[in-house]
Every structure is written in C-alpha cells, then in structure tokens.
Amino acid sequence: MSPSINNRKDEYGEDLSKFGVEVIRSVKSVMPEDMPLIMRMSAIEYIDGGYGLEHSLRIAEKFKEAGVDIFHVSSGGEGVPGTLKPGNYPGYQVPFARAFKEKLGIPVIAVGMLDNPQVAEATLSNHDADLIAVARGMLNDPYWSIHAIKEITGSVNPPSQYSRGIR
Ligand SMILES: Cc1cc2nc3c(=O)[nH]c(=O)nc-3n(C[C@H](O)[C@H](O)[C@H](O)COP(=O)(O)O)c2cc1C
Numbered sequence: 001m002s003p004s005i006n007n008r009k010d011e012y013g014e015d016l017s018k019f020g021v022e023v024i025r026s027v028k029s030v031m032p033e034d035m036p037l038i039m040r041m042s043a044i045e046y047i048d049g050g051y052g053l054e055h056s057l058r059i060a061e062k063f064k065e066a067g068v069d070i071f072h073v074s075s076g077g078e079g080v081p082g083t084l085k086p087g088n089y090p091g092y093q094v095p096f097a098r099a100f101k102e103k104l105g106i107p108v109i110a111v112g113m114l115d116n117p118q119v120a121e122a123t124l125s126n127h128d129a130d131l132i133a134v135a136r137g138m139l140n141d142p143y144w145s146i147h148a149i150k151e152i153t154g155s156v157n158p159p160s161q162y163s164r165g166i167r
Helices: 017-030 051-067 094-104 116-126 136-140 143-155
Strands: 038-042 071-073 109-111 130-132
Touching: 017 051, 038 051, 051 071, 051 094, 071 094, 094 109, 116 130, 116 143, 136 143
Parallel strands: 038 071, 071 109, 109 130
Antiparallel strands: none
16 A cells, blocks of 8 residues: 555556455455454555555545444554654654544544553543554553553452452
8 A cells, every 4th residue: 555665567556555455355254244344554654755644544545445444543664764753752643543533434543652541541532542552551561451440540440360469
C-alpha cells in the first residue's frame, strides 16, 4: 500500500489497496461471522517521500468496504530511517486514531506511549479511540491493566490469587 515502496508495474502497483483487499476478503471468508477482523495500519510513513494520512485514509476506506471491522492505528514501520517520525511523546499516535475514527465511522484502537493510565483514560473518555493498546508498558508491568484500573477508579478486584500481592 506504500507508493514509495511498492514499485510494481502490474495491477498490484496500480491499485495500492488491491493486495490488502484480497487478503481481507479471503480472511473474512473463513472467519466466524461474529468475530471482528482487526487490522493494524500505519497512518503515515516516516521515510522521506512516504505517504501521509490522506493516502492511508483512502486505502482504509477500501479495506473497510472489504470487511475490516476495527482499525488498529500505528505509524511508520518501514524498517528504514526517516525524518517524518512524530516526536516520542505520550499519545503521539492518538491524532491518527481519531482521524481514522472520524473518517471511517468504525471502532479504532490507539497505540503508542499510552502506558500512563491518565493518558490512556483520557484517550478513551475524549472519544479519540474506542480501545487502547499498550506494548512496552505491558513488558515493564504485566499487571499494567490491574494497576491502571486501580489508579483511575481508586480500587480494583484482582483474581483472588493475586489480591495479597497487588499494590
Ligand atoms: C518487543 C516489541 C515487539 C513489537 N512487535 C510488533 C509487531 O510485530 N508488529 C507491530 O505492528 N508492532 C510491533 N511492535 C510495536 C507495538 O505494537 C507498539 O505499536 C509500539 O511499541 C508503541 O506502543 P507502546 O508505546 O505501548 O510500546 C512491537 C513493540 C515491541 C516493544
């Protein structure tokens, strides 16, 4: 789906959504009907000349038509250095998630430095995203979600095996 990486001259190069659409339709055809298909997408590329939000939203529209139920919105990931990378601040990818949510009208997952529970809660409460994902925060603390609930609501009921240890 990247015009800067996909140099094919055939129909998969002419229509940058074609490969994704075929994969989505194929996957969807064997999935249980009540199981949502969640797709991770990079909203922008970081490499010089890489695609921007307008492009990813156009492609995402096609992916939605093909059967995607929820988008998990990330950025970058080309594996080569680039200058377009947003600053590494809490919630740095949330505006991308919000743009997908507004444009496509289906649930989105935001990700990227959301491990401060207040920031995570704000992302949900402000309706920037419907779900949030935490990666490095979970590596640091596998009980992140239990601790986050406690910080936000003031109390938590962990599984009884953990109740004497959870602080
Ligand atoms: C060890 C590790 C492995 C990851 N592997 C993938 C991956 O295979 N595919 C992917 O899209 N993102 C991958 N990521 C990126 C995370 O999904 C996430 O988007 C990123 O770390 C930002 O979220 P965070 O600030 O909560 O860590 C990985 C991150 C880490 C730390």
